[in-house]
Amino acid sequence: MSEASLVEWIGAAAGLACVWLVARANIWNWPVSILNTTLYFVVFLRARLYADALLQVVFTALGIYGWWSWRFGGAQGSGLALRRATRAELLLAGVLSLAGTSLSALVLVRATDSPVPFWDSSVLVLSLAATWAQARKILESWWVWILVDLISVPLYVARDLYPTALLYTLFLALCVVGLRRWTVLLREQRS
Secondary structure, eight states: OOHHHHHHHHHHHHHHHHHHHHHTTOTTHHHHHHHHHHHHHHHHHHTTOHHHHHHHHHHHHHHHHHHHHHHHOSGGGOOOOOBOOOHHHHHHHHHHHHHHHHHHHHHHHHHSOOSOHHHHHHHHHHHHHHHHHHHTTBTTHHHHHHHHHHHHHHHHHHTTOHHHHHHHHHHHHHHHHHHHHHHHHHHHHHO
16 A cells, blocks of 8 residues: 555544544534644645645634533533524525635636646535534534535545545444434424
């Protein structure tokens, strides 16, 4: 097994562990996420998926924020409670996602040799939106992650990143589990 392949497999294992933990609303998903994003920065850079590589840097910063937010971001420094997105948040996320994807794709077309600028940009921007919402414990983050996975699997197959495509297929299944689990937890929290 090549060094590049080993990094991808270890990153995939860390990513799987991260999503498994977040589906259970376990705060330890954040440090595992930081390991995953560090490894995948290298994987995506080697595959010339520049928006995805940049995304890993931002994910690392968001991982630190999410870890802090889940622990101290609630009322009076307590942990955050699960919640639904407001209509304003949904509208803003939609507008920013469309604009961000368009801008990112334009930059990739003009400044890189990216073979798939639109899809690479879509993964970048939607993942940022999903991670922000996840860091705020917003239920709808799972729907955005499901969309990211549906885009990512064929993208990674097209770039011959088979372990990563498999990982995102597993992420898709875990996202459905996470959505169901967070829905139950939210109901329990409200009662």
